[in-house]
Amino acid sequence: MMAHSHYLLHIPSLSSLSASLTSPPRSLLPVRTLQPKTLSCRVPSFPTRTPWHFKPLHFALSGALSLGLLFGGIGVAEAAKVGVNKPELLPKEFSTVIDVAGFLSDGQEKRLAEEIAALEADTGFKLRVSAQNYPVTPGLAIKDFWQVDDRTVVFVADPTFGNILNFNVGATVDLDVPRSFWNRLAGKYGNIFYWKEKGEDASIEAAVMAISSCLREPVGPNNCSEVN
Numbered sequence: 001m002m003a004h005s006h007y008l009l010h011i012p013s014l015s016s017l018s019a020s021l022t023s024p025p026r027s028l029l030p031v032r033t034l035q036p037k038t039l040s041c042r043v044p045s046f047p048t049r050t051p052w053h054f055k056p057l058h059f060a061l062s063g064a065l066s067l068g069l070l071f072g073g074i075g076v077a078e079a080a081k082v083g084v085n086k087p088e089l090l091p092k093e094f095s096t097v098i099d100v101a102g103f104l105s106d107g108q109e110k111r112l113a114e115e116i117a118a119l120e121a122d123t124g125f126k127l128r129v130s131a132q133n134y135p136v137t138p139g140l141a142i143k144d145f146w147q148v149d150d151r152t153v154v155f156v157a158d159p160t161f162g163n164i165l166n167f168n169v170g171a172t173v174d175l176d177v178p179r180s181f182w183n184r185l186a187g188k189y190g191n192i193f194y195w196k197e198k199g200e201d202a203s204i205e206a207a208v209m210a211i212s213s214c215l216r217e218p219v220g221p222n223n224c225s226e227v228n
């Protein structure tokens with residue numbers, strides 16, 4: 001089962017703000033009578049849903065977007081509303097890296113697969129990479145193909161929505177890796193300026209190495225504090 005995150009944020013209500021502006025002072029002192037004047041006071045309005053509500057963290061959006069791009073639409077973006085299930089796009093033999101978009105060379109794909117295999121042997125964590133351009137993706141078929149579980153990180157490299165790095169993190173991984181790490185990783189290597197300048201392949205390779213480095217660190221208060 002994949003991890004889901006819930007966040008709470010306190011926003012002052014408009015009624016409490018209005019009350020603080022209109023309630024009488026606690027002590028009344030004599031004041032000089034002034035001629036009445038027409039005053040204009042504009043109280044800022046607070047939306048019922050703040051921008052935070054829609055995008056609390058890139059991690060939360062990324063995880064949801066990864067699910068939308070791979071495992072079916074969940075309404076994160078219009079293009080992700082239609083679930084995709086194309087097992088014909090899966091490789092004939094098992095592979096931890098599936099590049100239907102053609103971002104990687106054969107040599108790059110081989111190096112990434114070797115790094116992922118070594119990571120899994122050393123830590124037990126499973127990193128899986130899907131390089132794609134939605135809706136050209138195996139979609140739902142990838143879940144069973146990779147046997148996604150609580151120790152799996154599904155890394156979806158898809159430039160469709162701007163930031164190319166999207167992650168869906170298993171519950172066990174979520175316990176060990178600070179959520180801020182995924183946010184910083186996406187900000188560093190996934191932003192559109194980075195991959196437009198250096199290429200999608202550079203973003204993918206840098207992200208895989210950063211994830212591998214993070215998952216190898218001992219769990220503690222400062223693990224994964226740096227994006228290498």
